[in-house]
Amino acid sequence: MPVSRRSFLAAAGGFGALLTLAACGASTPSAVVTTERTPTASAGPWTFTDDRGKKVELPRRPTRIVAQVGSAAALWDFGIRPVAVFGPHKLKDGGRDPQVGNVDITKVAGLGNVWDEFNVEQYIALQPQLLVSSMYVKGTLWYVPEKSKDTIEQVAPTAGIMLTGQSASQVIGKYAELARSLGADLDAPEVSSAKARFEAATAELTKIAATGLKVLMMSGGPDTMWVVNPPEYPDIMHLTQSGLDVVTPDKVDEGGFFQSLSWENADRYDADVILYDSRSQALKLDEMLKKPTFAKLPAVKAGQVYPWKAEAPFSYQGYADYLEELVADLKKAHALP
Numbered sequence: 336m337p338v339s340r341r342s343f344l345a346a347a348g349g350f351g352a353l354l355t356l357a358a359c360g361a362s363t364p365s366a367v368v369t370t371e372r373t374p375t376a377s378a379g380p381w382t383f384t385d386d387r388g389k390k391v392e393l394p395r396r397p398t399r400i401v402a403q404v405g406s407a408a409a410l411w412d413f414g415i416r417p418v419a420v421f422g423p424h425k426l427k428d429g430g431r432d433p434q435v436g437n438v439d440i441t442k443v444a445g446l447g448n449v450w451d452e453f454n455v456e457q458y459i460a461l462q463p464q465l466l467v468s469s470m471y472v473k474g475t476l477w478y479v480p481e482k483s484k485d486t487i488e489q490v491a492p493t494a495g496i497m498l499t500g501q502s503a504s505q506v507i508g509k510y511a512e513l514a515r516s517l518g519a520d521l522d523a524p525e526v527s528s529a530k531a532r533f534e535a536a537t538a539e540l541t542k543i544a545a546t547g548l549k550v551l552m553m554s555g556g557p558d559t560m561w562v563v564n565p566p567e568y569p570d571i572m573h574l575t576q577s578g579l580d581v582v583t584p585d586k587v588d589e590g591g592f593f594q595s596l597s598w599e600n601a602d603r604y605d606a607d608v609i610l611y612d613s614r615s616q617a618l619k620l621d622e623m624l625k626k627p628t629f630a631k632l633p634a635v636k637a638g639q640v641y642p643w644k645a646e647a648p649f650s651y652q653g654y655a656d657y658l659e660e661l662v663a664d665l666k667k668a669h670a671l672p
Contacts, residue, residue, distance in 0.1 A: 383516050386497035386509065387474055393492065396518060397464035401446070403478045405646065406467040406496065406510070408436025412650030413514035413526060419444035419461055421453050422478040426615075433614070436648035451480045455487060463491040467513070469649075470495045496649075500566065503573035506649045507533075529651035536658035537577055543665045544578030550665075551582045551604055551634070552643055554593070554612030555623045560601050561593040561612075568592075570647060570657070582606055601628040607671045609634045610661075613642035639668045 381396040402410060404422035411417070420443050424435040431440050444461060447453045466487065468476035476495050479487055487493075496509050515521050552571060554561045562584045565571040575581050582604045584594035596603055609632065611620060620640065623629050634640060641664035647657035 381516065383494060383513060385494040386470065387495050389495075391465070391492045391494055393464065396516075397492075399462060399464045400517070401458065401461065401463045401466045401491070403468035403476070404432070404435045404438070405469050405477070405648065407438050407443070408434070408648035408653065409507070409510040409650045410467065410514055410517070410519075411436060411438045412529070412648055412652040413511060413521070414519040414523060415514050415517050417443055417467075418463070419446050419458070421446040423448060433644075434646045436650075436653055447478070450478070451482075453478070453480050453483055453487065455483050458487065459490055466491055466493045468493070468495055470497050471499050473497060498569050498649075501569050501572070502576055503569040503649065503654055504576075506569045507651060507654060510649050511651075526651060529655050532655035533651045533658065536655055536662055537573070539662045540574065540577045540579060540658060540665075543662065544580065547580065547670055548607045548665065548668060549580045549582065549605065549670075550574075550608045550610060551606035552610045554614075554645075555618035555626075555629075557618070558597065560596045560598055560626075560629070562596060562604065563593045564591060568645075569649070570645070570654075573654075574661075598626045598628055601626065602632060606632075606634050607637075607639060608665065608668045609640045610643035611640060612645050614645055633671050637668075637671060639671075641665075641668075 379395070381393045382390060384390045400410070400415065400417045401419045401421070402417040404420050404424045407417045407420045407424075417438075420435065420438060420440070422434070423432045424438070424440050424445055425448050426432050431438070444457065446458055466476075466479075468479060470477060474495070476484075476493060479493075494513065496506065496513070498506055501509075511519075511521055520526070552563045552565075554563065562582065563571065564587045565575050565581050565583055571581055584604070587594050611617070611623065620642075624635070629635060641661070644657050644660070647653045
């Protein structure tokens with residue numbers, strides 16, 4: 336039976352599928368904690384047009400915002416403090432999942448931590464004024480369960496930000512637009528500084544790209560090596576638009592996000608550098624090195640294998656951190672014979 340793009344993403348490892356990350360359960364209901372940076376409601380009406388083309392209109396600026404963790408991480412860096420999050424935010428040891436970025440998970444309620452988990456009763460009790468989530472499929476809000484979608488959308492207006500087919504700079508710009516409408520100061524020193532770092536790191540990346548490095552970006556599973564398809568990933572689109580030569584698979588799986596290869600075919604594509612998915616659901620580097628065909632790849636033998644932070648927050652700060660680390664790694668690499 337053909338799989339939908341949504342179920343493909345959830346089952347095959349694309350963007351937060353959490354194939355092996357154990358569930359921690361939803362956070363217990365708690366008092367909503369906001370901070371001094373949370374904007375107050377405006378006196379006049381509030382409008383925002385999301386990437387579904389949907390115009391959200393409210394009599395005043397919303398302040399009680401619930402967001403999927405990726406959206407929460409982006410908004411947090413712009414100064415907007417959601418009252419609750421849903422999606423992977425807490426690790427088994429109680430620590431903060433990298434996907435939630437700088438969000439202080441002790442100061443927000445948690446409505447769900449794994450796929451298809453969303454505490455609707457707690458959501459209603461929070462009296463939300465807006466729900467924000469990213470979208471990989473237009474019209475489908477990421478981590479909003481299909482079974483409770485209709486109820487959730489009746490409680491408060493929703494806004495969706497499209498990721499697929501967009502570059503990171505476009506997605507960051509859309510989150511910046513949303514944050515500004517919610518009362519964020521985009522000229523705040525921390526935002527301006529992060530934007531300058533983002534631009535400087537992008538310029539450095541362009542210089543590195545001019546050296547001709549060929550890069551393979553991939554994720555590993557027990558029996559499968561997934562070669563990612565650059566146009567489907569905002570961060571990789573940013574890299575290719577900066578001039579970096581990233582391998583594009585000659586045939587992609589249903590869903591379009593990557594090509595599945597057996598580990599016996601790990602040498603299908605030549606590359607000077609390999610960037611591997613460093614999320615918790617993917618195989619660790621030491622596990623992949625046990626695969627003989629992977630260990631024999633020229634880039635691996637040359638030690639030119641570096642982590643790929645596949646879910647950096649879509650903010651200037653999130654991408655400045657991501658790109659600065661990537662630039663530092665790529666500066667250590669060279670073209671192979």
